[in-house]
Amino acid sequence: MNKTLLILRHEFLHTIKRKGFITMTLIVPLVALLAIGVIQLVSGIAEPTVEITTIGYVDESGGFQQYTSQGNITLVRFDTPEDATKAMVNNDIKEYFVIPSNYASTGVINRYTLEKQIAAPPATTTAIKNFISSNLLAGKVPPATIDLIEAPLNLVTTRLTETGAVALEQGGFGNLIIPGAFSILLLLAIIFSSTYLLQGLVEEKENRLIEILLSSVSARQLLTGKVLGIGAAGLVQVGVWVISMPLLLSLASSTFGGFIGTIQLPANFLVLAVVYFILGYSFFAVLSASIGAISSNSREGQQLIAIFTLPLLIPLWFMSLLMLLPNNPIWVVLTILPITAPVEVMLRLGISDIPAWELAASIAVLGLSIIGVLLLTIRVFRTYLLMYGKRPGIGEIFRSLRNG
């Protein structure tokens, strides 16, 4: 068998037998299962209980007697604030509010509660708002109009193609679920695979096994075998996560109900996911190999690799901004930058369209970066893999790269 294939097989088997790898492969679906279970438990989805809350009010302005049932909230009238306070202290009501006599000119409503809160709960605010507006409009407009004023908007957006037909991919949160989840999985797979590569290499360097290996194979064969072997293990890991997805989604559908039905896969997602996993992993794996070559021990290597893997998180840090401002030029930069591209592209696929030229530029830059880093890594690999005990300085590395 070809020596590169032998190293590939050895690295693949060695990696998938690691306790850390097995734990991580199983833990992601297990954590997702646990999360679904917790959500089901917390939301009591099996037998939802509807709790009726009673809140009091004091009408000093006059004219607020109707519409005292607002969804799950019942409003009870008190004559004075003292009566309402007494009822609240006795736990008869949860809280109360006062409509002052000058409400019509100020619009101020005073709310009183025993609880420490940052703001009034949205359900309470909505109930009071609807109670006030319904009473203000009572008798002046038809009841149906009052209902419309209370809930005036149910915005339904339809995306059309340039020909005017309804687009297959409609967008929305349902479109973001799979790319969002995959971007996190991609990130984890890249970080873990690169770390395994780094650890293996530093271990071989630390125990001088590298000399025996290099007396049997070339640096290029060793590097290629390792990158492909551990990459294949990473693909297996991602495969397990992807296969477990339908099961988790079907379980989640009982929690989130119809929302699961809105999940859509963006166009070309699967192809791009595979392309970006392979390119992203290759880029970071080759980078890890050069860091492994210059590091004198495992801890030092992991500190150095963190400098390069942390930027992978940037797209996730700015995800909310991406949702708010999907057309900002900064996302184009993150799409083309090889160190952020894999995660950024996955996220953008779920949020907006990515022009073809950006994808082409991103893939081209990532591909060229891999070749560039690979060529530099082979030089660094040959020079520093056999240097023990001392990490070369940046200047020294640049000098040796220049001298070849």
Added chain:
Amino acid sequence: MPAVEVNHIVKSYADKAVVNNLSFSVAQGEIFGLIGPNGAGKTTTIRMMMDIIKPDSGDVTILGEKLSEASKNKLGYLPEERGLYRKLTAIDSIIYLASLKGMDRHSAEEKADELLNQTGMLPHKGKRIEELSRGMGQIIQFIVTIIHNPELVILDEPFAGLDPVNTELLKRMVADLSNQGKAIILSTHQMNEVEELCDRILMINHGRSVLYGKLPEIQSKYRSNSVLLEFEGKLGEVPGVTEKRTHKGYVELVLDGKTTPQQILERLVSTGIVINRFEVATPPLNEIFLKVVGRNHE
């Protein structure tokens, strides 16, 4: 055809020549000692011979061919610093590293069992490397070095850290390899091992060759022109002897430079003393090493 031919190799790091215009050859079936002080350039020379690093100039030929990927399978290398995959079993480590030398799994397993049996390590074949003692790990690594039947075996401090029993075992195995026609390069600081095992030596210092040739010839060159004598009786003045040095159990007679040991022996016999031992003094390699390296340091 020599097993190894090294021609004028040069290797520099940061403009400092670590190996400087070094040439030597090793014949098949020969045990060749590569010696020198720390930092002399021995490991760099070995790495260039193993094609782990490339020389800046000069070339290395193994069995008449330039170094290539294919020729790496004809080499066996035991580095000075030992290490194997700690989590792998002894047998899996041997099979994997043997496969990288071109052996198929079945042959590697068969040969591994044979060598493990020969070294008394068979009961430990299923143990993880981290469970073995340092000496046991070293024997496993020696097996890894020779399992693929290499034509050239390079051993860097092979006996360091081994107990006397295992040292003798490995020495016997090295001698067997030599008898099978394999070329062996032995790099060590233990001069007694070189004297015991090697046919020829190369001593390097500051990357240059300072001594190269057959061991007896080198020792003869550095001979102090004296004889060692153990005797019974009374030894008076002997013509041709300029100095008598008394050691524990014997005396060293320093000759005047015109008289040969043969003539001295004849004169000693004629004095009537009982000669128990007469030996032309040969300087130990250790002494030559100190002399040559010391001179180079000056």
